[in-house]
Amino acid sequence: MSRVAAIDCGTNSIRLLVADVTEAFDGLKELRDLHREMRIVRLGKGVDATGRLDPEALERTRAALVDYAVAARRKGAERVRMVATSATRDASNREDFFAMVRETLGVDAEIITGDEEARLSFIGAVGDLDPDDGPFVVTDVGGGSTEVVVGELRDGVAEVTAARSVDIGSVRLTERCLHSDPPTPDEVDQARRVAIGVLDEAFASVPVEPARTWVGVAGTITTLSGIAQDLTRYDPEQVHLSTLPRTELHRVADLLIRSSRAEREKHGALHPGRVDVIGGGALVVEALAEELHARAGIERIVVSEHDILDGIARSIA
Numbered sequence: 156m157s158r159v160a161a162i163d164c165g166t167n168s169i170r171l172l173v174a175d176v177t178e179a180f181d182g183l184k185e186l187r188d189l190h191r192e193m194r195i196v197r198l199g200k201g202v203d204a205t206g207r208l209d210p211e212a213l214e215r216t217r218a219a220l221v222d223y224a225v226a227a228r229r230k231g232a233e234r235v236r237m238v239a240t241s242a243t244r245d246a247s248n249r250e251d252f253f254a255m256v257r258e259t260l261g262v263d264a265e266i267i268t269g270d271e272e273a274r275l276s277f278i279g280a281v282g283d284l285d286p287d288d289g290p291f292v293v294t295d296v297g298g299g300s301t302e303v304v305v306g307e308l309r310d311g312v313a314e315v316t317a318a319r320s321v322d323i324g325s326v327r328l329t330e331r332c333l334h335s336d337p338p339t340p341d342e343v344d345q346a347r348r349v350a351i352g353v354l355d356e357a358f359a360s361v362p363v364e365p366a367r368t369w370v371g372v373a374g375t376i377t378t379l380s381g382i383a384q385d386l387t388r389y390d391p392e393q394v395h396l397s398t399l400p401r402t403e404l405h406r407v408a409d410l411l412i413r414s415s416r417a418e419r420e421k422h423g424a425l426h427p428g429r430v431d432v433i434g435g436g437a438l439v440v441e442a443l444a445e446e447l448h449a450r451a452g453i454e455r456i457v458v459s460e461h462d463i464l465d466g467i468a469r470s471i472a
Contacts, residue, residue, distance in 0.1 A: 156177045158173070159468050161174070162467075164237060166297055166324060167197055167298030168196065170194075173190040175189065186469070197212055203299070206245065208251065238272075239252070239267075240272055269300065269302070279461050281306070281459075296325065297325070300323065300327075325439065326432050337413055372459050382411070388423045398458070399458065401444050404456060
């Protein structure tokens, strides 16, 4: 057994998982959570327009990492791995970010490739599923990027057959297209065209036609599930492995896309830090749903709380 700490620093949020990792009889690594935490730091705010990380966003991230370092030490983590994704890949001042992480956490942040991001998301997402439900298509809608991954579970091993990461997500799409509150119909139409156009790049290189089960991970998709269930507060246990039919997904997504920020705030399952960008994320999920229905006949999504963070933990055990 190994005790590890995994940190995922994305465009919108930064998350910590401290877990014990053991190898199961089937060869898969099993996680036992000791501590999970998420904070909205919006590290990628403005990066799409300026090409730089905002100093205030860097400070929010630093403050979160100070607390994460303390939590990892208190829980007795033997190894720590931190990965950073879309926002830091694109920033001209990313060395400031690296130096801050090294000083605060004591390890170097890794800027992983889109393909590695996709692989880790897949490994984290399918660990709790029945291998007979595969092949799986896993989608991870983040703040700055979206991953589409196809693979299977064979003899206890997650096998990725194709993966692609593209630069579209809740923050990036909102900053590009959704400027009004609530968004105007023209803004929504433009955002939908942008999302479909960028996602076409993923589907051009990832053959999803053999997939039998769609698994969705990360904050946008888990939030859609929480709202669909009318949760008065977000409950990860009720969200994990819940399912949404395509029609219900569209109902909730359209509600969020066309709502004002004040109206969105009334949903207890919606984290305050996602209020202004959830419409952009919902548009990306809608586009994914339509493509997967057209290409693979998929009619529902399985929502997983386990994602790249769990994949990172498994990778260092």
